[in-house]
Amino acid sequence: MQHPNPSPAVPVPVTVLTGFLGAGKTTLLNRILTTAHGHRIAVIENEFGPVNIDSELLVQQSAEVVEMTNGCLCCTVRGDLARNLVDLKARRDAGELAFDRIVIETTGLADPGPVIQTFFAEPELADAYLLDAVLTVVDAVHVARQLDEHPVLLKQIGFADRLLVSKGEGIAAEALDALLERLVRINPRAPIRQLVAGELDIGFLLDIRGFNLNENLLAEEAPAAPRFRPAAQGGGKLFGGTAHSDEIGSLLLEHAGDVDLDRIGVFVQGLLDRHGDDLLRYKGVLAIPDQANKLVFQGVHRLAGFDYGAEWNDDARRSRIVLIGRRLPEAELRAGFADCVIAA
Numbered sequence: 007m008q009h010p011n012p013s014p015a016v017p018v019p020v021t022v023l024t025g026f027l028g029a030g031k032t033t034l035l036n037r038i039l040t041t042a043h044g045h046r047i048a049v050i051e052n053e054f055g056p057v058n059i060d061s062e063l064l065v066q067q068s069a070e071v072v073e074m075t076n077g078c079l080c081c082t083v084r085g086d087l088a089r090n091l092v093d094l095k096a097r098r099d100a101g102e103l104a105f106d107r108i109v110i111e112t113t114g115l116a117d118p119g120p121v122i123q124t125f126f127a128e129p130e131l132a133d134a135y136l137l138d139a140v141l142t143v144v145d146a147v148h149v150a151r152q153l154d155e156h157p158v159l160l161k162q163i164g165f166a167d168r169l170l171v172s173k174g175e176g177i178a179a180e181a182l183d184a185l186l187e188r189l190v191r192i193n194p195r196a197p198i199r200q201l202v203a204g205e206l207d208i209g210f211l212l213d214i215r216g217f218n219l220n221e222n223l224l225a226e227e228a229p230a231a232p233r234f235r236p237a238a239q240g241g242g243k244l245f246g247g248t249a250h251s252d253e254i255g256s257l258l259l260e261h262a263g264d265v266d267l268d269r270i271g272v273f274v275q276g277l278l279d280r281h282g283d284d285l286l287r288y289k290g291v292l293a294i295p296d297q298a299n300k301l302v303f304q305g306v307h308r309l310a311g312f313d314y315g316a317e318w319n320d321d322a323r324r325s326r327i328v329l330i331g332r333r334l335p336e337a338e339l340r341a342g343f344a345d346c347v348i349a350a
Protein backbone atom coordinates (compact mmCIF):
# COMPACT_ATOMS: atom_id res chain seq x y z
CA MET A 7 0.00 0.00 0.00
CA GLN A 8 1.30 3.46 -0.89
CA HIS A 9 1.23 6.28 1.66
CA PRO A 10 1.65 9.92 0.78
CA ASN A 11 4.63 11.43 2.57
CA PRO A 12 6.07 14.92 2.64
CA SER A 13 8.82 15.46 0.10
CA PRO A 14 11.87 13.23 0.71
CA ALA A 15 13.97 16.37 0.49
CA VAL A 16 12.44 17.79 3.69
CA PRO A 17 14.36 16.54 6.73
CA VAL A 18 12.30 14.51 9.21
CA PRO A 19 12.33 15.98 12.74
CA VAL A 20 13.59 13.64 15.45
CA THR A 21 12.89 13.87 19.16
CA VAL A 22 15.09 12.03 21.65
CA LEU A 23 13.13 11.02 24.74
CA THR A 24 15.34 10.23 27.68
CA GLY A 25 15.15 9.94 31.46
CA PHE A 26 16.34 7.50 34.09
CA LEU A 27 14.88 4.00 34.59
CA GLY A 28 11.20 4.16 35.45
CA ALA A 29 11.03 7.94 35.14
CA GLY A 30 7.92 7.81 32.95
CA LYS A 31 9.28 7.90 29.40
CA THR A 32 6.92 5.24 28.01
CA THR A 33 3.99 6.81 29.83
CA LEU A 34 4.76 10.16 28.21
CA LEU A 35 5.34 8.56 24.81
CA ASN A 36 1.95 6.88 25.00
CA ARG A 37 0.36 10.20 25.80
CA ILE A 38 2.11 11.80 22.84
CA LEU A 39 0.97 9.01 20.54
CA THR A 40 -2.65 9.16 21.68
CA THR A 41 -2.94 12.94 21.64
CA ALA A 42 -4.77 14.20 18.57
CA HIS A 43 -2.08 16.40 17.04
CA GLY A 44 -2.10 15.35 13.42
CA HIS A 45 1.55 14.19 13.42
CA ARG A 46 2.37 10.72 12.15
CA ILE A 47 5.05 9.49 14.50
CA ALA A 48 7.39 6.55 14.04
CA VAL A 49 8.98 5.27 17.24
CA ILE A 50 12.41 3.78 17.83
CA GLU A 51 12.47 1.92 21.13
CA ASN A 52 15.72 0.90 22.75
CA GLU A 53 15.67 -1.69 25.52
CA PHE A 54 18.77 -2.89 27.31
CA GLY A 55 17.64 -6.49 27.73
CA PRO A 56 16.98 -9.05 25.00
CA VAL A 57 13.22 -8.50 25.07
CA ASN A 58 11.70 -5.12 24.40
CA ILE A 59 9.00 -4.86 27.02
CA ASP A 60 8.46 -1.17 26.41
CA SER A 61 7.20 -1.73 22.91
CA GLU A 62 4.58 -4.12 24.29
CA LEU A 63 3.44 -1.41 26.64
CA LEU A 64 3.16 1.09 23.83
CA VAL A 65 -0.19 1.84 22.39
CA GLN A 66 -0.44 0.55 18.88
CA GLN A 67 -1.63 3.62 17.03
CA SER A 68 1.80 4.74 15.92
CA ALA A 69 2.82 4.29 12.32
CA GLU A 70 5.83 2.15 13.03
CA VAL A 71 7.76 0.89 16.04
CA VAL A 72 11.34 -0.18 15.55
CA GLU A 73 12.75 -2.18 18.44
CA MET A 74 16.42 -2.11 19.27
CA THR A 75 17.30 -4.61 21.95
CA ASN A 76 20.36 -6.15 23.57
CA GLY A 77 22.39 -3.08 24.16
CA CYS A 78 22.23 0.59 24.80
CA LEU A 79 21.80 3.14 22.04
CA CYS A 80 24.63 5.23 23.33
CA CYS A 81 27.21 2.47 23.04
CA THR A 82 26.80 -1.02 21.58
CA VAL A 83 23.85 -0.41 19.27
CA ARG A 84 24.71 3.08 18.06
CA GLY A 85 25.57 1.78 14.58
CA ASP A 86 22.22 0.00 14.59
CA LEU A 87 20.51 3.29 15.29
CA ALA A 88 22.06 4.88 12.22
CA ARG A 89 21.14 1.84 10.08
CA ASN A 90 17.57 1.83 11.39
CA LEU A 91 17.20 5.53 10.61
CA VAL A 92 18.55 5.06 7.09
CA ASP A 93 16.24 2.08 6.59
CA LEU A 94 13.19 3.95 7.89
CA LYS A 95 13.91 6.82 5.53
CA ALA A 96 14.30 4.48 2.55
CA ARG A 97 10.99 2.74 3.32
CA ARG A 98 9.32 6.09 3.75
CA ASP A 99 10.66 7.39 0.46
CA ALA A 100 9.46 4.19 -1.21
CA GLY A 101 5.95 4.78 0.15
CA GLU A 102 6.01 1.68 2.37
CA LEU A 103 5.75 3.72 5.58
CA ALA A 104 4.01 6.93 6.43
CA PHE A 105 5.44 9.17 9.13
CA ASP A 106 6.43 12.78 9.41
CA ARG A 107 8.53 12.62 12.56
CA ILE A 108 10.40 10.16 14.76
CA VAL A 109 10.62 9.76 18.51
CA ILE A 110 13.54 7.74 19.88
CA GLU A 111 13.01 6.43 23.40
CA THR A 112 16.39 5.62 24.89
CA THR A 113 17.06 3.23 27.74
CA GLY A 114 17.08 4.76 31.19
CA LEU A 115 20.84 4.27 31.32
CA ALA A 116 21.67 5.99 28.03
CA ASP A 117 23.98 8.96 27.74
CA PRO A 118 22.22 11.19 25.17
CA GLY A 119 25.55 12.58 23.91
CA PRO A 120 26.48 9.81 21.46
CA VAL A 121 22.88 9.59 20.25
CA ILE A 122 22.92 13.31 19.46
CA GLN A 123 26.32 13.10 17.81
CA THR A 124 25.10 10.31 15.52
CA PHE A 125 22.91 12.84 13.72
CA PHE A 126 25.78 15.19 13.02
CA ALA A 127 28.48 12.61 12.38
CA GLU A 128 26.71 10.54 9.72
CA PRO A 129 26.30 12.59 6.51
CA GLU A 130 23.37 10.47 5.35
CA LEU A 131 21.51 11.23 8.57
CA ALA A 132 22.46 14.89 8.64
CA ASP A 133 20.65 15.42 5.33
CA ALA A 134 17.65 13.20 5.98
CA TYR A 135 16.90 14.13 9.57
CA LEU A 136 16.65 17.23 11.71
CA LEU A 137 17.39 16.62 15.36
CA ASP A 138 14.64 18.65 17.00
CA ALA A 139 15.15 18.27 20.73
CA VAL A 140 16.10 16.17 23.71
CA LEU A 141 13.22 15.71 26.15
CA THR A 142 14.19 14.43 29.58
CA VAL A 143 11.68 13.00 32.03
CA VAL A 144 12.67 13.44 35.67
CA ASP A 145 11.08 11.30 38.38
CA ALA A 146 10.30 13.71 41.22
CA VAL A 147 10.03 10.95 43.80
CA HIS A 148 13.35 9.23 43.13
CA VAL A 149 15.46 11.87 41.43
CA ALA A 150 17.36 13.13 44.47
CA ARG A 151 18.85 9.72 45.16
CA GLN A 152 19.29 8.88 41.49
CA LEU A 153 21.21 12.12 40.91
CA ASP A 154 23.59 11.27 43.71
CA GLU A 155 24.14 7.70 42.56
CA HIS A 156 23.94 7.78 38.75
CA PRO A 157 26.01 10.42 36.91
CA VAL A 158 24.29 9.55 33.63
CA LEU A 159 21.12 11.20 34.93
CA LEU A 160 23.04 14.47 35.25
CA LYS A 161 23.97 14.13 31.61
CA GLN A 162 20.37 13.43 30.63
CA ILE A 163 19.35 16.63 32.42
CA GLY A 164 22.29 18.62 31.09
CA PHE A 165 21.60 17.70 27.45
CA ALA A 166 17.88 18.47 27.66
CA ASP A 167 15.94 21.06 25.69
CA ARG A 168 12.88 20.38 27.82
CA LEU A 169 12.65 18.94 31.34
CA LEU A 170 9.45 17.10 32.20
CA VAL A 171 8.90 16.34 35.88
CA SER A 172 6.80 13.22 36.52
CA LYS A 173 5.29 11.99 39.81
CA GLY A 174 5.36 15.51 41.25
CA GLU A 175 2.17 14.72 43.11
CA GLY A 176 4.18 12.21 45.14
CA ILE A 177 6.37 14.73 46.96
CA ALA A 178 5.81 17.75 49.19
CA ALA A 179 5.65 21.22 47.64
CA GLU A 180 8.92 22.30 49.30
CA ALA A 181 10.72 19.23 47.97
CA LEU A 182 9.37 19.98 44.50
CA ASP A 183 10.60 23.57 44.75
CA ALA A 184 14.05 22.34 45.79
CA LEU A 185 14.11 19.90 42.88
CA LEU A 186 13.16 22.60 40.40
CA GLU A 187 15.87 24.88 41.72
CA ARG A 188 18.38 22.08 41.34
CA LEU A 189 17.28 21.39 37.78
CA VAL A 190 17.60 25.07 36.86
CA ARG A 191 21.07 25.10 38.36
CA ILE A 192 22.15 22.12 36.28
CA ASN A 193 20.48 23.26 33.07
CA PRO A 194 19.15 26.82 32.86
CA ARG A 195 18.55 26.40 29.11
CA ALA A 196 15.65 23.98 29.36
CA PRO A 197 12.15 25.14 30.26
CA ILE A 198 10.62 22.84 32.91
CA ARG A 199 7.08 21.51 33.06
CA GLN A 200 5.39 19.21 35.47
CA LEU A 201 3.63 16.29 33.78
CA VAL A 202 0.08 16.25 35.02
CA ALA A 203 -2.92 14.24 33.94
CA GLY A 204 -5.12 15.77 31.30
CA GLU A 205 -4.40 17.30 27.99
CA LEU A 206 -0.79 17.30 26.86
CA ASP A 207 0.65 20.56 25.55
CA ILE A 208 2.19 19.06 22.43
CA GLY A 209 3.60 22.44 21.39
CA PHE A 210 5.89 22.27 24.40
CA LEU A 211 7.36 18.97 23.22
CA LEU A 212 7.59 19.07 19.44
CA ASP A 213 9.09 21.50 16.91
CA ILE A 214 11.42 23.06 19.44
CA ARG A 215 14.42 23.33 17.10
CA GLY A 216 16.73 23.02 20.05
CA PHE A 217 19.79 22.48 17.85
CA ASN A 218 19.14 25.36 15.48
CA LEU A 219 21.05 28.59 15.72
CA ASN A 220 18.58 30.96 17.30
CA GLU A 221 18.87 33.59 19.97
CA ASN A 222 17.28 31.77 22.88
CA LEU A 223 19.98 31.30 25.42
CA LEU A 224 18.18 30.64 28.67
CA ALA A 225 14.92 28.93 29.43
CA GLU A 226 12.94 32.07 30.20
CA GLU A 227 13.82 33.48 26.80
CA ALA A 228 12.37 30.54 24.87
CA PRO A 229 9.09 31.67 23.37
CA ALA A 230 7.64 28.17 23.18
CA ALA A 231 5.91 28.05 26.52
CA PRO A 232 5.57 29.62 29.94
CA ARG A 233 8.01 28.20 32.46
CA PHE A 234 7.12 26.15 35.47
CA ARG A 235 9.46 27.58 38.07
CA PRO A 236 10.10 27.40 41.77
CA ALA A 237 8.33 30.16 43.64
CA ALA A 238 11.47 30.68 45.71
CA GLN A 239 13.60 31.65 42.76
CA GLY A 240 14.96 35.14 43.03
CA GLY A 241 17.42 37.32 41.16
CA GLY A 242 20.92 35.92 41.21
CA LYS A 243 19.92 32.46 42.33
CA LEU A 244 19.98 30.91 38.92
CA PHE A 245 23.66 30.14 38.95
CA GLY A 246 24.27 30.19 42.66
CA GLY A 247 22.97 27.96 45.39
CA THR A 248 24.76 25.70 47.77
CA ALA A 249 22.31 22.90 48.46
CA HIS A 250 23.97 20.40 46.09
CA SER A 251 27.25 20.41 44.30
CA ASP A 252 26.36 18.38 41.23
CA GLU A 253 29.20 17.40 38.95
CA ILE A 254 27.32 18.89 36.04
CA GLY A 255 26.25 22.48 36.22
CA SER A 256 25.98 25.66 34.22
CA LEU A 257 28.00 28.78 33.84
CA LEU A 258 26.87 32.09 32.34
CA LEU A 259 29.59 34.34 30.92
CA GLU A 260 28.20 37.79 30.37
CA HIS A 261 29.34 41.24 29.24
CA ALA A 262 27.16 44.29 28.64
CA GLY A 263 28.76 45.12 25.31
CA ASP A 264 30.89 43.78 22.46
CA VAL A 265 33.61 41.14 22.38
CA ASP A 266 36.60 41.04 20.06
CA LEU A 267 35.95 38.53 17.26
CA ASP A 268 39.50 37.16 17.06
CA ARG A 269 39.94 36.84 20.79
CA ILE A 270 36.55 35.22 21.36
CA GLY A 271 37.32 32.80 18.51
CA VAL A 272 40.55 31.74 20.22
CA PHE A 273 38.76 31.51 23.56
CA VAL A 274 35.95 29.29 22.24
CA GLN A 275 38.39 27.11 20.30
CA GLY A 276 40.49 26.64 23.44
CA LEU A 277 37.35 25.91 25.42
CA LEU A 278 36.36 23.13 23.00
CA ASP A 279 39.91 21.75 22.75
CA ARG A 280 40.41 21.57 26.49
CA HIS A 281 36.91 20.94 27.79
CA GLY A 282 34.97 19.56 24.80
CA ASP A 283 34.57 16.15 26.42
CA ASP A 284 33.01 17.73 29.48
CA LEU A 285 30.81 20.24 27.67
CA LEU A 286 27.31 18.88 27.13
CA ARG A 287 25.54 21.84 25.55
CA TYR A 288 26.67 25.42 25.06
CA LYS A 289 25.37 28.44 23.32
CA GLY A 290 26.45 32.02 22.81
CA VAL A 291 24.91 35.24 21.48
CA LEU A 292 27.65 37.79 20.91
CA ALA A 293 27.94 41.43 19.89
CA ILE A 294 30.85 41.98 17.51
CA PRO A 295 32.21 45.50 16.77
CA ASP A 296 30.93 47.03 13.51
CA GLN A 297 28.57 44.12 13.07
CA ALA A 298 24.85 44.91 13.07
CA ASN A 299 23.83 41.25 13.47
CA LYS A 300 24.08 38.98 16.48
CA LEU A 301 26.71 36.27 16.26
CA VAL A 302 25.08 33.06 17.46
CA PHE A 303 26.89 29.81 18.13
CA GLN A 304 25.93 26.57 19.77
CA GLY A 305 27.21 23.06 20.10
CA VAL A 306 27.45 19.68 21.75
CA HIS A 307 30.87 18.49 22.94
CA ARG A 308 33.25 19.48 20.10
CA LEU A 309 30.57 19.78 17.43
CA ALA A 310 29.84 23.46 17.09
CA GLY A 311 28.17 25.74 14.57
CA PHE A 312 27.91 29.50 14.32
CA ASP A 313 26.23 32.10 12.15
CA TYR A 314 25.09 35.71 12.16
CA GLY A 315 21.45 35.95 13.19
CA ALA A 316 19.03 38.84 13.60
CA GLU A 317 20.13 42.45 13.84
CA TRP A 318 20.54 44.04 17.23
CA ASN A 319 18.33 46.98 16.24
CA ASP A 320 16.97 48.45 19.47
CA ASP A 321 18.20 45.58 21.68
CA ALA A 322 21.01 46.59 24.02
CA ARG A 323 24.20 45.07 22.65
CA ARG A 324 25.54 42.38 24.97
CA SER A 325 27.56 39.20 24.78
CA ARG A 326 26.57 36.07 26.65
CA ILE A 327 27.63 32.46 26.61
CA VAL A 328 25.90 29.73 28.60
CA LEU A 329 27.86 26.53 29.20
CA ILE A 330 26.45 23.29 30.58
CA GLY A 331 29.13 20.83 31.48
CA ARG A 332 30.97 18.68 33.95
CA ARG A 333 33.27 20.29 36.48
CA LEU A 334 33.91 23.38 34.38
CA PRO A 335 36.79 25.50 35.74
CA GLU A 336 34.78 28.61 36.46
CA ALA A 337 37.60 30.99 37.41
CA GLU A 338 39.66 30.06 34.34
CA LEU A 339 36.69 30.45 31.99
CA ARG A 340 35.60 33.76 33.47
CA ALA A 341 39.13 35.11 33.16
CA GLY A 342 39.38 33.88 29.55
CA PHE A 343 36.09 35.50 28.64
CA ALA A 344 37.06 38.74 30.40
CA ASP A 345 40.11 38.95 28.12
CA CYS A 346 37.79 39.03 25.08
CA VAL A 347 35.53 41.88 26.10
CA ILE A 348 35.80 45.37 24.71
CA ALA A 349 35.45 47.96 27.42
CA ALA A 350 32.61 50.42 26.81
Ligand SMILES: Nc1nc2c(ncn2[C@@H]2O[C@H](COP(=O)(O)OP(=O)(O)OP(=O)(O)O)[C@@H](O)[C@H]2O)c(=O)[nH]1
Pocket residue numbers: 025026027028029030031032033034060113114171172173174176201
Ligand atom coordinates in the same frame (compact mmCIF):
# COMPACT_ATOMS: atom_id res chain seq x y z
N1 LIG B 1 2.27 8.58 40.06
C1 LIG B 1 2.81 8.69 38.86
N2 LIG B 1 3.26 7.58 38.26
C2 LIG B 1 3.82 7.69 37.05
C3 LIG B 1 3.92 8.95 36.37
N3 LIG B 1 4.54 8.74 35.20
C4 LIG B 1 4.81 7.42 35.12
N4 LIG B 1 4.37 6.78 36.23
C5 LIG B 1 4.49 5.36 36.56
O1 LIG B 1 5.88 5.04 36.70
C6 LIG B 1 6.13 3.73 36.25
C7 LIG B 1 7.23 3.75 35.20
O2 LIG B 1 6.73 4.45 34.07
P1 LIG B 1 7.27 4.18 32.61
O3 LIG B 1 6.57 5.13 31.70
O4 LIG B 1 7.25 2.73 32.28
O5 LIG B 1 8.78 4.64 32.81
P2 LIG B 1 10.01 4.48 31.80
O6 LIG B 1 10.86 5.69 32.00
O7 LIG B 1 9.52 4.23 30.42
O8 LIG B 1 10.69 3.19 32.40
P3 LIG B 1 11.91 2.28 31.80
O9 LIG B 1 11.57 2.03 30.37
O10 LIG B 1 11.89 1.09 32.67
O11 LIG B 1 13.15 3.07 31.98
C8 LIG B 1 4.79 3.20 35.71
O12 LIG B 1 4.21 2.42 36.73
C9 LIG B 1 3.98 4.46 35.46
O13 LIG B 1 2.61 4.22 35.58
C10 LIG B 1 3.41 10.13 37.07
O14 LIG B 1 3.50 11.28 36.60
N5 LIG B 1 2.87 9.92 38.30
